[in-house]
Amino acid sequence: MKKIITTLIISLVIAGCAGGLRGKSNLTPPTELDLTVPATLVSQNWQIKTGSQTPKESNLRFYIADDGLGTLYIAGQKGVVTAIDRHNGQKRWEVKTQSPLYTGISYSQGILLVGTQDGYIEALSASNGAQVWHQKLLGVPAVPPVGNGQLAIVRTLFGAVESFNLQDGSEEWAYLFPRSEFSVRGAAPPTFLNGNILIAGDTGTLSLINAETGAEIWSRVLSQPQNGSYMGGLRDVDAAIIVSPQRIFVGQYLAGVTALTHDGRKLWQAGKGVYAGLAYTGESVISVERDSTIQALNAQNGASVWQNLDLRGRNLTKPVIVRNRIVVGDFEGYVHVIDATTGILQGTTKVGSTGFLWDIREIDGSVYLLDYSGTLYKVSI
Numbered sequence: 001m002k003k004i005i006t007t008l009i010i011s012l013v014i015a016g017c018a019g020g021l022r023g024k025s026n027l028t029p030p031t032e033l034d035l036t037v038p039a040t041l042v043s044q045n046w047q048i049k050t051g052s053q054t055p056k057e058s059n060l061r062f063y064i065a066d067d068g069l070g071t072l073y074i075a076g077q078k079g080v081v082t083a084i085d086r087h088n089g090q091k092r093w094e095v096k097t098q099s100p101l102y103t104g105i106s107y108s109q110g111i112l113l114v115g116t117q118d119g120y121i122e123a124l125s126a127s128n129g130a131q132v133w134h135q136k137l138l139g140v141p142a143v144p145p146v147g148n149g150q151l152a153i154v155r156t157l158f159g160a161v162e163s164f165n166l167q168d169g170s171e172e173w174a175y176l177f178p179r180s181e182f183s184v185r186g187a188a189p190p191t192f193l194n195g196n197i198l199i200a201g202d203t204g205t206l207s208l209i210n211a212e213t214g215a216e217i218w219s220r221v222l223s224q225p226q227n228g229s230y231m232g233g234l235r236d237v238d239a240a241i242i243v244s245p246q247r248i249f250v251g252q253y254l255a256g257v258t259a260l261t262h263d264g265r266k267l268w269q270a271g272k273g274v275y276a277g278l279a280y281t282g283e284s285v286i287s288v289e290r291d292s293t294i295q296a297l298n299a300q301n302g303a304s305v306w307q308n309l310d311l312r313g314r315n316l317t318k319p320v321i322v323r324n325r326i327v328v329g330d331f332e333g334y335v336h337v338i339d340a341t342t343g344i345l346q347g348t349t350k351v352g353s354t355g356f357l358w359d360i361r362e363i364d365g366s367v368y369l370l371d372y373s374g375t376l377y378k379v380s381i
Helices: none
Strands: 043-049 071-075 080-085 091-096 101-108 111-116 120-125 131-136 151-155 160-165 171-176 191-193 196-200 205-209 216-221 247-252 256-261 266-270 274-280 284-289 294-298 304-308 320-322 325-329 334-339 345-350 356-363 366-371 375-380
Touching (some): 120 151, 256 284, 274 320
Antiparallel strands (some): 043 375, 080 091, 101 111, 111 120, 120 131, 191 196, 247 256, 256 266, 274 284, 284 294, 294 304, 320 325, 325 334
8 A cells, every 4th residue: 555644744853852861851869779678579580681782871762572472572772682581581582683773672463573773664573583574764763663463553753653564564654743843852652542543742742543544533732831941842752651441641751641531532631741651550540750750640530649759860660560569670770669559669679780771561470671781680579
């Protein structure tokens, strides 16, 4: 199918905050850890060193992908992609892509998807890492491409969302949206909702796109610029969008968390700016704010349930939920455990040799963390 351009305006202004701001977003000095907090809640199951390193100063977004069948996949900036048995930590295969990577990695129907620094999407076989297809994009990918079993969807830094056939890479459509003059490098990954695609723009908008045609179903403005300053225009959605059975939860860099219905009706907005990510307990939305304050908001009305300041300035990862506990990693390789009901810090354990990348994964009660040296860790809580 020939590519279709489905919307109107795209700015050619490169992001004013191109450096990315997970590590630089807060000027709050790192909080010193309380050494009286128990260190025994977190136990390490295994670790494996891979070639999938990412320089800490890059602030690029590399994810941990899971095939649901016992294999994890990781990627690093130099283009090394590694498959690992998630039960025992053994390496299954490791390959290097033709070009360095800007972002990665995701899994869909036996295909791995990564984005390169020279503006390509690459599809690799999950069984051995061999290239299946690659396609030139309308810009450098901002986050790992995602798939739904039929399509591969990729969001670029310059305001394009492109769709390709997952199996053969043929072009389907492209959606272009207005680009903010000032933006934090990165973006929320495209997120599937009832077979369609949620896309967050740099101008504070959230849009639902028809997955088959690229046509816009609805679009909502989440927030307006807060003031006339440079920072006040940063309305990016950089944290992954959360979809619950009745709600959509979105975290913006300055405006905090917004809850919407599936048809785009705005319910509430609360909290402070979010960059690292959100988690959903069923009753509360957990946000890691720009200064690494952790906050729980009532999922029904946005009221503050609790706030934890113990880890401010420690450049936390996104949060994950393990039973009734919240788990995050930090810039020094510590793993922290917080009670999801009370917000009390319950445990702090040194695990990594360097800081952890932004994305961590919870699978069947275990937590997987990748550090900047390319070492993957499995821990139990």
